[in-house]
Amino acid sequence: MDTPPVIELRGITKRFPGVVANRDVTLAVAPRTVHALVGENGAGKSTLMKILYGMQRPDEGVILLGGAETVLASPAEAIAAGIGMVHQHFMLADNLTVLENVVIGAEKVAGIGERARARIRELGSRYGMRLEPDALVETLGVGDRQRVEILKVLYRGATTIILDEPTAVLVPQEVDELFDNLRELTREGLTVVFISHKLDEVRAVADTITVMRRGTTVSTVRAADVTSRQLAELMVGSELPTAGERPSTVTERVALQLDGVTVLAGGAGSRAIVDGVSLTVHAGEVLGIAGVEGNGQAELVDAVLGLRDSAGTVRMVDAGGTLHDVSAWSTRRRREAGLGFIPEDRHRQALLLEAPLWENRMLGHQTQAPNSRGVLLDTRNAKEDTRRIVAEYDVRTPGIDVTASALSGGNQQKLIVGREMSHHPVVLVAAHPTRGVDVGAQAAIWGHVRRAQEAGLAVLLISADLDELIGMSDRIQVVLRGRLVAEVDPRTVTPEQLGAAMTGADGPSAATTGAQP
Numbered sequence: 001m002d003t004p005p006v007i008e009l010r011g012i013t014k015r016f017p018g019v020v021a022n023r024d025v026t027l028a029v030a031p032r033t034v035h036a037l038v039g040e041n042g043a044g045k046s047t048l049m050k051i052l053y054g055m056q057r058p059d060e061g062v063i064l065l066g067g068a069e070t071v072l073a074s075p076a077e078a079i080a081a082g083i084g085m086v087h088q089h090f091m092l093a094d095n096l097t098v099l100e101n102v103v104i105g106a107e108k109v110a111g112i113g114e115r116a117r118a119r120i121r122e123l124g125s126r127y128g129m130r131l132e133p134d135a136l137v138e139t140l141g142v143g144d145r146q147r148v149e150i151l152k153v154l155y156r157g158a159t160t161i162i163l164d165e166p167t168a169v170l171v172p173q174e175v176d177e178l179f180d181n182l183r184e185l186t187r188e189g190l191t192v193v194f195i196s197h198k199l200d201e202v203r204a205v206a207d208t209i210t211v212m213r214r215g216t217t218v219s220t221v222r223a224a225d226v227t228s229r230q231l232a233e234l235m236v237g238s239e240l241p242t243a244g245e246r247p248s249t250v251t252e253r254v255a256l257q258l259d260g261v262t263v264l265a266g267g268a269g270s271r272a273i274v275d276g277v278s279l280t281v282h283a284g285e286v287l288g289i290a291g292v293e294g295n296g297q298a299e300l301v302d303a304v305l306g307l308r309d310s311a312g313t314v315r316m317v318d319a320g321g322t323l324h325d326v327s328a329w330s331t332r333r334r335r336e337a338g339l340g341f342i343p344e345d346r347h348r349q350a351l352l353l354e355a356p357l358w359e360n361r362m363l364g365h366q367t368q369a370p371n372s373r374g375v376l377l378d379t380r381n382a383k384e385d386t387r388r389i390v391a392e393y394d395v396r397t398p399g400i401d402v403t404a405s406a407l408s409g410g411n412q413q414k415l416i417v418g419r420e421m422s423h424h425p426v427v428l429v430a431a432h433p434t435r436g437v438d439v440g441a442q443a444a445i446w447g448h449v450r451r452a453q454e455a456g457l458a459v460l461l462i463s464a465d466l467d468e469l470i471g472m473s474d475r476i477q478v479v480l481r482g483r484l485v486a487e488v489d490p491r492t493v494t495p496e497q498l499g500a501a502m503t504g505a506d507g508p509s510a511a512t513t514g515a516q517p
C-alpha cells in the first residue's frame with residue numbers, strides 16, 4: 001500500500017457572512033511533491049491554506065496529517081505539526097541579520113549564537129540555499145530575502161512548506177532559482193504546497209496541480225498532462241476566447257512628461273533614489289517601467305503623484321488637452337485634473353480595509369461625481385456606482401456593505417482598478433495593476449485599460465510581471481538604481497532578455513536600443 005498523503009483534507013467547509021469560502025473541499029498532497037493550487041480570485045485558495053496553517057478553523061470537515069486526524073487551532077500548532085508558511089509579503093526586519101531574523105521566536109531550537117549559526121549554514125547547504133548568517137537583510141535582494149523566509153520555516157522544523165504566490169515579486173532568473181530550491185526541498189524529503197496565478201510556472205515546477213472553483217476543488221491533475229490553457233479553462237469552467245493582435249493607439253500628443261526628476265533618500269547630502277529621470281508618455285500610450293523591486297520605482301511613482309518632495313519638473317495634460325507644469329501642485333489637485341492611481345500597496349494606499357466597499361469607492365475621489373454634489377457627499381449615487389463597478393469588474397462579493405477586508409486579494413484589486421478607471425483618467429499611474437489577480441480578471445482589466453487607451457489614456461505602468469509589461473506596453477524603459485538605463489521594444493524582447501537588462505547583467509543586448517535622452 002502507498003504511503004498515506006502528508007496532508008489530506010476531507011469535506012472542509014468554511015463560511016463567512018454571506019459567503020461559503022470553502023465548500024466540501026477534498027485534497028490529498030503526496031509526500032515529496034510540489035503541489036500547486038490554482039483558481040480564480042475568490043475561489044478559496046488562501047482560506048484553505050489558512051485552515052491548513054491553523055489561522056482559521058473550518059466549520060466542517062477534517063484534516064489528516066500522515067493519515068492521523070489532527071486539529072490545528074493556531075499557527076503554533078501547525079508549526080509543531082511540521083507545517084510552515086511563507087507569506088507573499090515578507091515579514092523580515094531589514095536592520096537585523098539573517099541569523100537574527102531566522103532565530104527570533106525560535107531561540108529554543110539552537111539558541112542565538114554559534115549553534116544557531118551552524119544550523120543555518122547546515123540547512124542552507126543541505127537545501128542549496130546558501131546565505132551568510134551575519135549579512136544584514138537590508139543588503140539582500142528579493143530572491144535572497146525569500147530564501148531567508150524559507151529558511152525561517154525550515155529552521156522551525158517544517159516538513160511541509162506552504163508558499164503564497166511566491167513568484168509574484170521575482171524576475172525570471174530568480175524564479176528559476178526558487179524552483180531549483182523547491183525541487184531540492186522535495187528531493188530531500190520535504191513537501192511543498194504553493195498558490196500561484198502563473199499557469200506556465202505552475203506547470204514548470206509542480207508535480208500535481210489542484211484547481212479550485214467557487215470554493216471547492218474541482219480537479220487534480222498531473223502537471224505533465226495539462227496545458228496552461230486547459231488549466232485556465234478548468235479554473236473558469238468554460239472555454240476562453242483567444243486574444244487577437246491589437247492596433248496601436250499611440251498618438252503624438254504628450255500626456256505626461258518628466259524632466260530631471262530626482263528624489264533624495266532624505267537628510268542632507270543624501271543619495272538620490274530617483275536620479276534625474278526624464279521620460280514622456282503620449283496620449284494613447286502605455287510606457288512600461290521594468291526594474292527589480294527597490295530601484296526607485298516606488299519613489300518615482302510618489303514624485304508623479306506629488307506624494308513626496310522631488311526636484312525636476314512633472315508636466316501633465318488635463319482633460320481639456322492643456323499641458324501644465326504640476327510640480328508644485330498638491331496630490332489632490334493632480335488627481336482632480338485627471339491623474340488616476342493604482343498603488344503598489346493596496347492595503348496602505350488604496351483601501352480602508354475596515355470600511356464598506358461603497359466608502360472605498362469614494363476614497364481619493366470624495367470631491368468628484370458621483371461621490372459628491374457641490375460640497376456635499378452623495379452617498380446614494382456613490383453606492384449605486386459601487387454596484388455598477390462590482391458588476392462591471394466582476395468583483396466577487398455578497399454586497400457593497402461588506403468591508404474591503406472581507407474580499408479576497410484579487411477582488412480588492414478589481415475594485416481599485418474599477419474605481420480609478422471610472423473617473424476617466426487622462427493619465428494613469430499603475431503599479432502592479434493585476435498583482436494577485438487571476439488570468440481571467442487580468443484579461444478583463446487589460447481590456448478596460450485598452451479601451452481607455454483608444455480614447456487617449458496615457459499609462460505609466462510599473463509591473464514586476466514581465467509578461468504583463470511586455471503584453472501591455474508600447475515602449476519599455478528599464479530602471480536601475482534610480483536611473484533609466486535602457487529602452488527595449490516589447491514586440492521583440494523576451495522575458496529572459498528583459499530580466500537580464502533589469503539586473504544590469506548583460507548591458508544593452510540585441511533587444512535593447514539604448515536609453516532615450
Ligand SMILES: Nc1ncnc2c1ncn2[C@@H]1O[C@H](COP(=O)(O)OP(=O)(O)OP(=O)(O)O)[C@@H](O)[C@H]1O
Nearest residue numbers: 016021041042043044045046047406407408409410
Ligand atoms: N475574513 C473574511 N471575511 C469574510 N469573507 C472572507 C474572508 N476571507 C475570505 N472571504 C471570502 O471567501 C472567499 C474566498 O476567499 P480567498 O481569499 O480564500 O480566495 P482566493 O482564492 O485566495 O482569492 P485570490 O486569488 O483573490 O487571493 C471570497 O469570496 C472572500 O471574499
